[in-house]
C-alpha cells in the first residue's frame with residue numbers, strides 16, 4: 570500500500586495497492602526498444618537513500634527491500650493491482666511468478682505442442698510450468714525431490730512428474746519425449762548438477778533456460794563466473810567462440826565444461 574509519494578510523482582498515489590518490481594524496466598533503453606525488456610539496462614531504483622530514524626543509511630535488498638514493513642522505492646517500481654487479489658497472492662507476482670512465466674514464454678519461447686521439462690518446482694518453477702501451459706505445450710514434465718511440490722506442480726499444469734531422488738531425471742525426461750529430450754528445459758534451482766541435468770535432458774535441437782544462478786559455494790570450480798550464464802544466454806556458454814563475454818570471463822573452465830558433446 571502506498572503511504573506517501575514524493576514531488577512530481579503522478580503515476581501512483583497514497584492508498585494505491587501495488588506490487589513492487591525488483592527489475593522495473595525503463596521502456597526506453599536499447600533492450601527495451603528492441604522489445605526485450607527483460608534485458609533492460611536502466612531499471613528503475615530509488616535515487617533517495619532509505620534511512621533509519623537516526624540517519625543510518627540502508628541498502629534495500631534487490632532495490633526494493635520487500636522483507637521490511639516499510640520501504641522506499643522509485644514510483645516506476647510500483648505496479649497497481651486490484652486489491653481484491655489480496656497481498657499474499659499479489660506479492661508473488663513481483664518476482665517468482667514473473668521469473669518463471671518469463672522463462673517459459675520469453676526466454677524459452679515455448680510454443681504450442683512443445684515438450685517442456687522444469688527442474689525445480691518452487692515458485693519460479695511453478696511459474697514456468699504455468700507459462701508452458703499457457704503457451705500450449707503438449708508435455709510438461711516437472712522435476713523435484715519433494716512429492717508434495719510435485720503434486721502442486723500438477724495443479725499448475727504438469728502432465729508428468731519425476732522425483733529425482735528416486736528416478737534419474739535425464740533418463741525419465743528422454744523416455745517421456747520419445748527418447749529425444751525436451752524441446753525446452755527450464756532450470757529453476759541454481760546448482761551445477763541440475764544445470765548439467767538440464768543440458769543432457771534437452772533435445773539436441775532444444776533450448777536450455779537457466780533461471781537461477783548458482784552460488785559460488787555450490788561446487789569448487791563450477792561456479793557460474795561466466796556472466797553469460799547469469800545473463801540468461803545459455804548458447805553463449807555452449808558456443809564460446811560466439812560469446813560476447815568470453816574475453817571478460819574470469820573462469821574459462823566454467824564454460825568449457827559445458828562444451829562437452831551430448832549425449833554422454
Ligand SMILES: [Zn+2]
Pocket residue numbers: 594595596597598599600601602606608609610611612
Ligand atoms: Zn530499458
